[in-house]
Amino acid sequence: xxxxxxxxxxxxxxxxxxxxxxxxxxxxxxxxxxxxxxxxxxxxxxxxxxxxxxxxxxxxxxxxxxxxxxxxxxxxxxxxxxxxxxxxxxxxxxxxxxxxxxxxxxxxxxxxxxxxxxxxxxxxxxxxxxxxxxxxxxxxxxxxxxxxxxxxxxxxxxxxxxxxxxxxxxxxxxxxxxxxxxxxxxxxxxxxxxxxxxxxxxxxxxxxxxxxxxxxxxxxxxxxxxxxxxxxxxxxxxxxxxxxxxxxxxxxxxxxxxxxxxxxxxxxxxxxxxxxxxxxxxxxxxxxxxxxxxxxxxxxxxxxxxxxxxxxxxxxxxxxxxxx
Ligand code: ADP
Ligand code: MG
Numbered sequence: 001x002x003x004x005x006x007x008x009x010x011x012x013x014x015x016x017x018x019x020x021x022x023x024x025x026x027x028x029x030x031x032x033x034x035x036x037x038x039x040x041x042x043x044x045x046x047x048x049x050x051x052x053x054x055x056x057x058x059x060x061x062x063x064x065x066x067x068x069x070x071x072x073x074x075x076x077x078x079x080x081x082x083x084x085x086x087x088x089x090x091x092x093x094x095x096x097x098x099x100x101x102x103x104x105x106x107x108x109x110x111x112x113x114x115x116x117x118x119x120x121x122x123x124x125x126x127x128x129x130x131x132x133x134x135x136x137x138x139x140x141x142x143x144x145x146x147x148x149x150x151x152x153x154x155x156x157x158x159x160x161x162x163x164x165x166x167x168x169x170x171x172x173x174x175x176x177x178x179x180x181x182x183x184x185x186x187x188x189x190x191x192x193x194x195x196x197x198x199x200x201x202x203x204x205x206x207x208x209x210x211x212x213x214x215x216x217x218x219x220x221x222x223x224x225x226x227x228x229x230x231x232x233x234x235x236x237x238x239x240x241x242x243x244x245x246x247x248x249x250x251x252x253x254x255x256x257x258x259x260x261x262x263x264x265x266x267x268x269x270x271x272x273x274x275x276x277x278x279x280x281x282x283x284x285x286x287x288x289x290x291x292x293x294x295x296x297x298x299x300x301x302x303x304x305x306x307x308x309x310x311x312x313x314x315x316x317x318x319x320x321x322x323x324x
Contacts, residue, residue, distance in 0.1 A: 001065035004029040004185055005050070005153055010059035012045050012209075019045040021209035022059070027153070032179055032186040033214070034200030036193065038232075042209040043189040047157050050187060052076050063152070079151035083158045085142025087130040093117075093141050094126035100149035116144035119178060136167045143175070147182060154179070154186040160195065172198045193233070205229055223321050224260065230322045235260030237297035238322065246294065247273050248315035260320035266291070266301040269315035276311050 005027040012020040020042045027033045035043040048054035050061055052073040061068045068076060087096050094113050101109045117123050120140040130138055139159055146154060160168045160175070176199045179186055190196050196203045197217040204214040212232075213225045224230035227238065238260055241253040248269070253259060275291040278298060282288075286302040289312060293299055301314050 002026060002062070003064050004031075005187070006060075006062040006065075007046070007050065008060045008062060010046070010049055010061065011057045012042075012049050012054055013057040018209050020049065023206075023209075023211045024059075025204055025211060025214055027185055027187060029185050030183040031201040032184065032188055032199060034196035034203045035187060035189045035206055036196040036200075036203050037191065037206035039191060040208075041206040043191075043206055044157055045209075046206070047155050047187060047189050051078055051080055051155050077149075077152045079146030079149070079154040081139075081142050081146050081154065081156040081159045083162050085138050085145075085159075087138060087141055087145070089130050091130075092126060093122070093128050093130070093133070096130070096141055097126075097145045097148050099145060112148055116148050119147070119182070120144045121174065135163050136171055139163065139171065140174075143178070147178075147184070152185065154184050156186065157189045158191070161190070161192070168192075168195070175199055205232060207232070221320060225323075227260075227322055230260040230320050233262070233320070235262040235265075235320050235322070237261040237293055237299045238324075239293065239295070239297070243293075243295065244316055244319070249317070249319070253321060256324050257321050258324045259316075260322045261293075261297075261299045261316065262318075262320065263288075263300050263302070265316060265319040266299055266314045267317050268301060268303055268312065270313055272313040272315040274311050274313050277307060277309070280306055282306075 007023055007025045010020055010023050011018065023046060025033065035046060037043050045054060049056055052068065097113045097116050098109045101112055104112065113126060117126060120143055122137060122140055133141065160171050163171065172195045188199050202214055203217055203220050205212040212229050213220060221233060224233055238258040240258055244259045275293060278290040278292055280287050280289050286304060287306050289301050289303050289307055290298055291301060291312060
């Protein structure tokens with residue numbers, strides 16, 4: 001028997017549109033799987049299917065080996081968190097968090113609410129109304145509410161995407177810590193690569209309803225299954241071992257493999273290989289310098305300041321091993 005959550009050959013259609021196409025994956029107890037893909041790739045549809053909110057056209061959703069088809073949404077014991085936390089506007093924060101605790105005696109409810117507020121860093125906020133919270137605080141309350149009844153799994157659909165970038169990064173770190181501390185079994189939908197790497201133990205890459213690859217973030221980035229996945233992860237140029245060595249790379253490739261060059265693969269190096277600069281863009285972190293590789297492909301290298309010349313010297317220090 002497979003313990004935890006299993007998605008087995010699930011297909012979901014909207015009329016003629018196949019939104020999720022024969023997807024199989026497992027979420028082991030205490031781990032979080034991220035569903036990462038562009039908008040429209042079927043992430044929300046798959047999450048809703050797991051929750052029981054979306055009928056399956058084929059396949060099964062199982063928990064500890066039991067088919068959940070006859071189990072209604074509210075009986076699945078899954079917590080749900082959406083982009084907009086959907087707090088009850090007239091209830092206080094404490095009442096919102098206590099919402100799923102009806103079975104517990106009042107003093108225990110109160111203790112659980114306090115514990116959850118502490119967990120999400122909002123101790124003392126119990127008497128506020130949702131309108132008196134920032135967007136980030138509201139999402140913390142939504143998380144507390146969904147975790148309070150100790151669901152056997154937590155399903156989150158882009159819970160941070162309505163927040164501004166800096167806050168999103170900070171909350172992603174907090175969320176990762178909270179999910180680990182509570183040993184939560186979870187499925188986390190996002191289109192943000194960084195967020196997926198921060199929060200998920202394993203990342204499932206979805207494209208047009210297909211599961212392209214499911215791996216740890218390290219394995220995914222180091223060995224994308226094919227060039228399509230590699231390109232999705234940001235590897236824009238692909239070179240042979242000989243070309244890689246010419247650019248200063250020290251590794252080895254197997255037969256039929258190429259090296260994908262991504263945003264962190266090249267480094268400035270005054271003793272490196274000289275490449276022409278195509279253009280330079282200022283980002284929040286650095287200057288992103290676009291360069292032409294010897295064979296005409298383009299790649300980028302990060303520079304702390306604008307480069308004041310037509311060419312620059314680089315060394316290839318990393319990359320992804322991909323089937324050619
Ligand atoms: P994601 O969450 O990755 O952005 P969705 O699961 O929302 O993707 O959508 C997957 C596909 O299904 C898209 O092509 C979308 O247009 C379609 N879709 C989503 N919801 C509906 C719906 N209620 N009716 C018809 N088509 C839908
Ligand atoms: Mg979605």
